Amino acid sequence: MKFDWSAVGDFMPLFWRGVVVTLEVLALGSLMAFALGLVWALAQRSSLKVVRWPVTALTEFVRNTPLLVQLFFLFYVMPEWGVTLTAMVTGVLGLGLHYSTYTAEVYRAGIDGVPVGQWEAATALSLPRSRTWIAVILPQAIRRVVPALGNYVIAMLKDSPMLFAIGVLEMLGQARQFSSQTFQTVEAYTVVGIAFILIAYPASLLLRALERRLVR
């Protein structure tokens, strides 16, 4: 087996396009997972059963089925019901929704971790419910869970190649396309593998530093 450095050079234009798509998916998917997860976590604390129950059912269902199945479902089944989305939009929705069920658990733990005295102090000051959440509980809860949320971002990065299965040309998709046209498989996949490490490892270092700063 020969490693052809010129093939690496040839792959670069496609590779960079893939990197951009991967990072786009990751950024949008993370935002969605962070936002939706918070919605789930708050809904599950609702005093209303009609809010709590469907959310619990949905999140349990999504968490306990494979991401790939969900992606196929969104991409191939939804059009049958008249909802047709591009591969990119489907990918972001799928990834964001899937991971929102994990971040919901993270938020839940963070909210539970805020000492009961904080709720009592808010009551003693007659702060309205909404203000108690926004100014007192969530800032403390989220601060605690930033490292855990970060871990899920890295996990999402590593799951992003699944989007290739519905035709999103992220890094792996570009490598696959390049190698099937040039038959130079080693070079393209090696580059992609290294790229994942180069993104994920510094990110986890950054997270650890953040964790030291936040968790005092």
Add this chain to the structure above:
Amino acid sequence: MSADSTPNTPKNTASGNDVASGAASGASTNPAVDGSELIRFDKVTKRFGSHTVLDALDMNVYSGKHVTLIGPSGSGKTTILRLLMTLLKPDEGTITLAGEYLTHEKKGDKLVPASDKHSRQIRKNIGMVFQQFNLFPNMKVLRNITEAPVHVLGLDKDAAEERARELLDLVGLTEHLDKYPTQLSGGQQQRVAIARALAMRPQVLLLDEVTSALDPELVAGVLDVLRDIAHTTDITMLCVTHEMNFARDISDCVMMFDAGRVIEFGPPEQIFTDPEHERTREFLSAVL
């Protein structure tokens, strides 16, 4: 019925424990007090599981009075404060503040458990300082104090900060307004918590063992601040404490609790020097 006309009414809790009017204590330093009834517990029962913490308690507190609740732990003192702050709900009976139901509200001519909105409206007049301070660690000292006046009373930011600065001056922490609570000592945090409670200008201040979590050398600073407040304002205070000298110093009335009942009450000089009840004598000899 007033405390000085019937200073010794042990056991007879059903007839009420009026912590009485202006005459209750010769030591009253609050001439401005109008002496009207402010807090009323009417046959309040509170149970935790099968354990009855308060047993059909009747109790009145008059406006401007400083009342100290003493007694062995588990006797229901803190429960009274927590019921007043609506952190707990009574199982039976009603609590009123200045004639308004705290735990209930009128729906037509029926009395129903209070909505969140109703109890929030009434409890605005009550402030509480906790054993563990419970400052908001995500906010600087100044914002800890301005948060509620801005978002509950609707003060504008400048007015709230002005008020906060005055209170920080009162508790001697002006130079710390820009710090986070964790940068302060326990005693300093508790003084901030006192300022935070006072910023709402409550009629009633509840003090729940406010020095119990402090290192011994920090206790005096906090008690000095409270003494100052007790002697210079006409705020009504309900205080649960193990600091008997402090209780003697600031109280118009001391109530001795045992097993969910008030077994004895009266002016501090009487309770501390000549208690009627054997149980009180035992308790005091153990703590003094």
